[in-house]
Amino acid sequence: MIPDLGRYASEVLSAYVVSLALLAGVVAWYWLRARAVRSQLDQVEQRQERTE
């Protein structure tokens, strides 16, 4: 199924692999940060509710 990439197979494949890895990396970074900030915020909000 993989098309015959001829001479530059390694170049084309490396371009795709690295690019997709970078994309996955940045998505993961956003996701992790979102989760971390959300949990901190929930923590602060609960603390505030208890003290009010």
Next chain:
Amino acid sequence: MSSFWEYANPRKFMRTTNWLLPLVAAASVVVTATGLIWGFFFTPDDFRQGSTVKIIFLHVPAALMAINAWIMMLVASLVWVVRRHHVSALAAKAAAPVGLVMTLIALFTGAVWGQPMWGTWWAWDPRLTSFLILFLFYLGYIALWAAIDDPDTGADLTAVLCLVGTVFALLSRYAAFFWSQGLHQGASLSLQPGTRVDWAYKAPLYVSMSGFVLIFVALVLAGTRTEIRARRMKALVARERMA
């Protein structure tokens, strides 16, 4: 439809993006996947470049997104400076990392694509050099945000940096072209989008371009939501200390 300035209030922005973000995220995955798969598997090899032509489906969208991300940050900074529109300042901050990564992708795929023709992994081609310079601008912008603790001062300073940086980024791009006259190489292999590329390639190219745009929008929306939550937490803690 409520005017754009309604979204100055983060609360409304959060409510709207609650349903909008999953939609855009899903769409971005689908569209990008179709674009790349179509481009990678179902396009014929170019008679001259062979299979390396398949790299344009990554390079061109990423290159466009790298530039458009900075333009979006510029507009968001202007909106912040003029109208003190909190969400746009935070959106600019959220857009920077995506722009940085898009520039990285454009750089790597550009170098790899030119490699067979230039014979080296990195050639100081003016286009690639201007992306390298754009990468430095992104780095400076993100570093400035990180260095300032007061969020509003940070928003103001980064907005000014973005405005001034844009002028110098354009100058640097022109300087890179002026500087590279020595290294002349064929214009046939043009990294610019939309040159004499026949339809078999244009279709998947446009699809992956829109896919990349959707990825950018999704990440910016997610990032802005996180920034709003971080700001809210900082405000709550400040209020707690004040009480």
Next chain:
Amino acid sequence: MIALLIRDLRLAIRAGGGFGLGLAFFLILAVLVPLGVGPQPAVLAAIAPGVLWVGALLACLLSLDRIFALDWEDGSLDLLATAPIPLEAVVTIKALAHWITTGLPLVLAAPVLGVLLNLSADAFGWLVLSLLVGTPALSVIGTFGAALTVGLKRGGLLLSLLVLPLYIPTLVFGAELVSRGAAGLTTQTALLLLAGITAGAVAILPFASAAVIRINLR
């Protein structure tokens, strides 16, 4: 306003570090490069314009964070902001003082170091001209960077990260002017572009720097 310039120059002289720092760095660089690259005259002659320009640029960069940091610490920046002279003028004077204490000495020292780097004979005129036209831009852009990072803790590193990309156009046109002058090619376009950037920077950047100082004083 002249009083501010005189005061800054007097401070630079009294502090002693002002003049020497940039020059010493420039000299050291001009000595290190041949040691690193090797003594072949042909190689040195080829890279001399670039090395001299990068050296001048980095020498400027070194003394940038002192432009506002001293006034920020002893509180005179607040007092200057409430003084009758506009902040834009204060920033321009600061850039001018930086240029006189750092930029000008580089211009004068460059030919001497050009000899060290085996710069070709007819490039010396172009070297001095390009530095004379280019270094004011380095000072004004540097002042903008210094204003951005004035209140920050470890602002020095951030300052160079912010300022170096802004230096690229001046560096490219400046070094290009010298190397074209050395090779006897037409130098007019490079000179005009270099001068254009300097003129634009000197005219517009003080307003951005003043705005940034106001934000930082808040």
Next chain:
Amino acid sequence: MEIRVENLACARGGVPLLDALSLSVQPGQALILRGPNGCGKTTLLRTLAGLQPALAGSISLPPDAIAYAAHADGLKSTLSVRENLAFWAAVYGSGGVDAAVARMNLSALADRAAQNLSAGQKRRLGLARLLVTGRPVWMLDEPTVSLDAASVALFADVVRGHLAAGGMALIATHIDLGLPEAQVLDLGPFRARLPAPGRGGSFDEAFL
């Protein structure tokens, strides 16, 4: 030629400190701002001096009338007393360096570099700067910190002279200045109450 402030609100670092503050000072009067540390005395002075935008309210001041003196004296340590004052005289376009030096009895130290002065002498040099500016409105932030009793009396005397000449003074301090005729304004009642969540206005409220 008077200072009038209506319904002023100001914040520090996005957190509102003072709210609905009104005051007015006539020529020849001094106003002492009192209040616990961190209640916004400095923030209020900086807002009136124009270093900081107010959140709300109006400030009407005679133009080009303000001489602001902060905690830090803004003295250049390598310059001598006379050079420091000469610089500020040139900036404000007024003379009277020797008169100021004499008034704050720094004549003996006129040519000594500022770094060799004691804290009290430096503070007196900072106040001498005010005399040199020739500005009618003085805005002073903790002027008598690190001054001994004699110098405080001298300072009070200088301020009295300034007021007699039709000048005005706004002084933020929690130390007694020995200026019985000055009005006192306690900033306590103007403390900004905790902003109700969701109310627009200053920066942080938008996120509460």
